[in-house]
Amino acid sequence: MHSKDTNAKNITTQINEPLFHVTKRAQISWQKSWAIRIIAIASSLVICALIIVLITGLNPLTVYSAIFDGSFSSERKIWNLLRELSMLLCVSLAVTPAFKMKFWNIGAEGQGLVGALASAACMIYLGDKLPNSNLLLVMLLSSLAAGALWGFIPAYFKAKFNTNETLFTLMMNYIAIQLVAYFVLLWENPKGSSIVGIINSSTGAGYLPVIGGKQYLLPILIVALVTGVMYIYLRYTKQGYEISVVGESQNTAKYVGINVKKVIIRTMIISGALCGLAGFLFVSGIDYTINANLIGGLGFTAIMVSWLAKFNPVYMIMSSFLIVFLDRGASEIATDFRLNESIADALTGIILFFIIGSEFFIQYQLKFRKRGNNK
Amino acid sequence: MSEKRIALQLKNITKSFGDKYANKNVSLDVYHGEILSVLGENGSGKTSLMNVVAGIYTPDSGQIFIDGKEASINSPKDAFSFNVGMIHQHFKLVDVFNATENIVLGIDDEKGFDLKKARTRIIEIAGKYGFIIDPDKKIYDMSVSEKQTVEIIRVLYRGADILILDEPTAVLTPQETQVLFDVLRRMRDDGKAIIIITHKLHEVLSLSDRVAVLRKAEYVGTVITAQTNEKQLTEMMVGVKTELNIHRDEPVNPSSRLIVSDINCKNREGVTVLKNISFEAKSGEILGIAGIAGSGQRELLEAVAGLQKIESGDILYIDPKTQEKEDLRNKTPMQIRDMGVRLSFVPEDRLGMGLVGNMGIVDNMMLRSYKRGPLIFLSRKEPKYLADEIIERLHISTPDAETPVRRLSGGNVQKVLVGREIAAAPTVFMAAYPVRGLDIGASYTIYDLLNEQKQNGVAVIFVGEDLDVLIELCDRIMVLSGGTVSGIVNARQTTKEEIGLLMTKSKEDSKNAQ
Numbered sequence: 001m002h003s004k005d006t007n008a009k010n011i012t013t014q015i016n017e018p019l020f021h022v023t024k025r026a027q028i029s030w031q032k033s034w035a036i037r038i039i040a041i042a043s044s045l046v047i048c049a050l051i052i053v054l055i056t057g058l059n060p061l062t063v064y065s066a067i068f069d070g071s072f073s074s075e076r077k078i079w080n081l082l083r084e085l086s087m088l089l090c091v092s093l094a095v096t097p098a099f100k101m102k103f104w105n106i107g108a109e110g111q112g113l114v115g116a117l118a119s120a121a122c123m124i125y126l127g128d129k130l131p132n133s134n135l136l137l138v139m140l141l142s143s144l145a146a147g148a149l150w151g152f153i154p155a156y157f158k159a160k161f162n163t164n165e166t167l168f169t170l171m172m173n174y175i176a177i178q179l180v181a182y183f184v185l186l187w188e189n190p191k192g193s194s195i196v197g198i199i200n201s202s203t204g205a206g207y208l209p210v211i212g213g214k215q216y217l218l219p220i221l222i223v224a225l226v227t228g229v230m231y232i233y234l235r236y237t238k239q240g241y242e243i244s245v246v247g248e249s250q251n252t253a254k255y256v257g258i259n260v261k262k263v264i265i266r267t268m269i270i271s272g273a274l275c276g277l278a279g280f281l282f283v284s285g286i287d288y289t290i291n292a293n294l295i296g297g298l299g300f301t302a303i304m305v306s307w308l309a310k311f312n313p314v315y316m317i318m319s320s321f322l323i324v325f326l327d328r329g330a331s332e333i334a335t336d337f338r339l340n341e342s343i344a345d346a347l348t349g350i351i352l353f354f355i356i357g358s359e360f361f362i363q364y365q366l367k368f369r370k371r372g373n374n375k
Numbered sequence: 376m377s378e379k380r381i382a383l384q385l386k387n388i389t390k391s392f393g394d395k396y397a398n399k400n401v402s403l404d405v406y407h408g409e410i411l412s413v414l415g416e417n418g419s420g421k422t423s424l425m426n427v428v429a430g431i432y433t434p435d436s437g438q439i440f441i442d443g444k445e446a447s448i449n450s451p452k453d454a455f456s457f458n459v460g461m462i463h464q465h466f467k468l469v470d471v472f473n474a475t476e477n478i479v480l481g482i483d484d485e486k487g488f489d490l491k492k493a494r495t496r497i498i499e500i501a502g503k504y505g506f507i508i509d510p511d512k513k514i515y516d517m518s519v520s521e522k523q524t525v526e527i528i529r530v531l532y533r534g535a536d537i538l539i540l541d542e543p544t545a546v547l548t549p550q551e552t553q554v555l556f557d558v559l560r561r562m563r564d565d566g567k568a569i570i571i572i573t574h575k576l577h578e579v580l581s582l583s584d585r586v587a588v589l590r591k592a593e594y595v596g597t598v599i600t601a602q603t604n605e606k607q608l609t610e611m612m613v614g615v616k617t618e619l620n621i622h623r624d625e626p627v628n629p630s631s632r633l634i635v636s637d638i639n640c641k642n643r644e645g646v647t648v649l650k651n652i653s654f655e656a657k658s659g660e661i662l663g664i665a666g667i668a669g670s671g672q673r674e675l676l677e678a679v680a681g682l683q684k685i686e687s688g689d690i691l692y693i694d695p696k697t698q699e700k701e702d703l704r705n706k707t708p709m710q711i712r713d714m715g716v717r718l719s720f721v722p723e724d725r726l727g728m729g730l731v732g733n734m735g736i737v738d739n740m741m742l743r744s745y746k747r748g749p750l751i752f753l754s755r756k757e758p759k760y761l762a763d764e765i766i767e768r769l770h771i772s773t774p775d776a777e778t779p780v781r782r783l784s785g786g787n788v789q790k791v792l793v794g795r796e797i798a799a800a801p802t803v804f805m806a807a808y809p810v811r812g813l814d815i816g817a818s819y820t821i822y823d824l825l826n827e828q829k830q831n832g833v834a835v836i837f838v839g840e841d842l843d844v845l846i847e848l849c850d851r852i853m854v855l856s857g858g859t860v861s862g863i864v865n866a867r868q869t870t871k872e873e874i875g876l877l878m879t880k881s882k883e884d885s886k887n888a889q
Contacts, residue, residue, distance in 0.1 A: 238753055255682060
């Protein structure tokens with residue numbers, strides 16, 4: 001209909017210039033980029049409010065305050081938030097050097113699990129043989145080594161035979177899960193429960209010391225330390241520089257004489273070892289047990305955290321906070337208002353969608369058609 | 376002549392990227408039955424403007440008229456519906472398909488493919504304009520010029536009346552260029568409007584009817600070829616008069632610096648790319664390497680730089696102080712550097728090999744030196760100092776030393792790379808196509824830098840494509856053909872024809888043998 005109309009008016013002209021087109025921004029001030037992010041969050045809240053009203057009939061403001069309550073309504077909740085945040089951050093930091101090198105390590109789950117498995121094994125077999133400080137050290141080292149091994153294997157094959165690291169690391173996850181499942185049956189306690197209960201619950205051997213009366217404080221501080229070290233490592237060390245060069249262009253790396261294979265293997269050992277550290281923290285400082293679901297999908301969420309933060313460890317604090325905050329908020333509204341979990345997840349999904357989508361508008365801008373220019 | 380019809384008319388086309396204009400109020404027309412050259416330095420907006428016509432870019436403002444009717448072109452498909460076809464610099468062909476399949480690919484006439492019919496039409500088109508093409512030949516078996524032929528026929532097959540060719544001769548030998556020009560002239564006589572983008576003046580003068588000149592995103596003017604000359608066009612292009620003569624000194628005390636003897640090498644696919652190559656590079660001299668693209672130039676330089684394994688032969692380096700000979704054969708770049716051999720290399724692929732596009736100038740300076748110092752930490756102090764010095768000395772235009780180099784123009788990118796390689800105080804300096812894509816001003820800066828290296832007693836190896844430049848700049852020219860040395864000539868006495876013949880020599884011989 002529309003085209004017929006214009007044709008009738010002016011047969012010789014044929015104009016179908018799009019309403020807008022997309023151009024890449026040269027540079028954007030940080031104020032402007034934050035304004036875009038805030039607008040994105042605000043509009044996501046408006047959309048969510050509409051959905052809340054239309055589907056549940058609840059007052060969106062009470063729902064939003066419940067999301068907030070999910071993380072901040074009590075001291076316990078704040079500690080839980082910090083704990084979850086730091087563990088997610090730990091795994092995110094672990095995958096970051098690999099990602100920066102454009103090595104798609106989606107095996108953080110498995111690398112973390114074997115790390116946890118190594119710690120649990122030490123607690124079970126050495127719990128009464130070593131003093132606690134030595135035991136913790138042995139646990140830490142064996143977790144790092146186990147994670148490193150799980151990172152080394154796909155890296156070695158990548159460097160040697162150029163295998164696909166995505167599939168390889170993914171499959172290593174399943175091996176790790178099955179391995180843990182086997183040991184869970186071997187170590188099950190009490191018999192017949194098919195779980196490993198709290199390990200060394202009577203002796204507390206292999207438990208991280210509780211400092212300041214706060215159970216999670218030490219793991220949180222350890223992750224904070226790792227964040228700082230990773231920031232410096234990527235930015236200010238020769239190895240970090242090599243990672244960037246290899247990630248940007250392997251040809252350039254070869255041209256200046258960087259041993260690309262060595263960098264790939266070394267970086268994946270670091271990446272795997274840090275995943276192993278997360279496994280150690282879970283076993284020795286948080287859960288005191290082992291099961292195949294211990295890492296709980298963090299290895300995959302970490303990919304998003306790392307990307308959202310553009311591989312910058314400091315930004316990763318913010319992106320992992322965002323993810324944990326929304327996740328806790330979702331379960332809070334699900335229980336508070338007896339909503340279906342799916343609605344809560346849909347809401348957090350919408351918010352995340354807008355936040356990730358806002359990055360597009362930070363990179364690009366829309367130029368609308370100017371009518372005046374055509375005539 | 377008076378009844379020439381306007382085929383394509385551009386009015387006030389403006390296109391910007393970020394805050395940079397690629398085209399600013401550019402207007403020009405092309406008639407049916409003429410060849411128009413669009414001439415301009417690099418970054419003057421030639422390709423952007425043509426991409427607007429071909430539907431790859433959408434202009435910010437301005438109008439396009441085709442045969443007098445306003446046209447809105449938003450995609451290459453739209454462009455074809457207006458009978459506009461563009462042949463890009465980088466061919467877009469499917470390697471494992473043959474010529475016919477590539478030509479009909481993507482045509483949706485709701486009749487299904489009839490390859491037999493298509494084949495007949497292709498032969499018809501080829502016959503009409505004098506193309507030489509084998510419709511059943513696979514693309515991977517084709518030479519660059521054959522691939523280009525496929526691209527041109529593809530566009531004609533779709534019924535294009537307005538043809539745009541982006542730097543069509545960049546990859547061709549002089550002989551192939553002549554064949555292409557003959558074909559283009561025949562198409563012109565058939566009433567097609569042909570636009571060729573180029574920065575080679577002699578081609579403009581020999582081929583086109585009119586020349587439109589762009590300078591720094593703006594339209595300078597159009598002149599009739601018969602009424603102009605190189606000098607006027609250069610002035611229009613660069614704004615100020617540029618000397619066409621390249622400076623050349625006599626070599627001072629040349630002595631052997633690099634002796635390559637009988638090297639053979641295979642590429643990753645196991646195909647022999649270098650056959651019994653022997654030559655000598657002398658200090659204080661520029662050795663040019665000429666050849667059709669892909670004759671082994673890249674592999675040769677990479678073999679010397681330690682990036683390409685060789686099967687047999689020796690690469691001997693003679694230390695200028697001790698006169699000791701060291702074998703560089705199959706050493707890694709790191710080992711070569713550790714031996715104290717100061718070898719600098721400006722590779723063909725600047726952003727993909729010589730530099731890291733997403734890093735700033737400082738971090739790119741560091742590529743060669745980041746390992747220095749005993750600590751595990753980087754020191755950005757010296758690279759920063761070096762970056763500032765190079766920016767100032769080579770007049771690199773950049774917002775600051777931290778701006779990612781991929782945002783800089785081609786000439787500035789090259790200055791960063793050459794600057795870094797020279798800063799290493801080399802004794803052997805190799806450069807592959809160092810002025811490719813650069814404008815005249817930037818090219819001369821590079822020639823000056825090469826001459827400066829030569830005067831400092833460096834053995835300079837210059838791989839070039841423009842024969843005029845090779846003849847004016849170099850002392851000796853080695854010509855490669857199909858991975859062999861087909862001749863080494865004295866640049867002061869040779870002619871373009873001689874080099875052109877050497878470039879195709881052994882290829883023809885091997886063809887005859889078959």
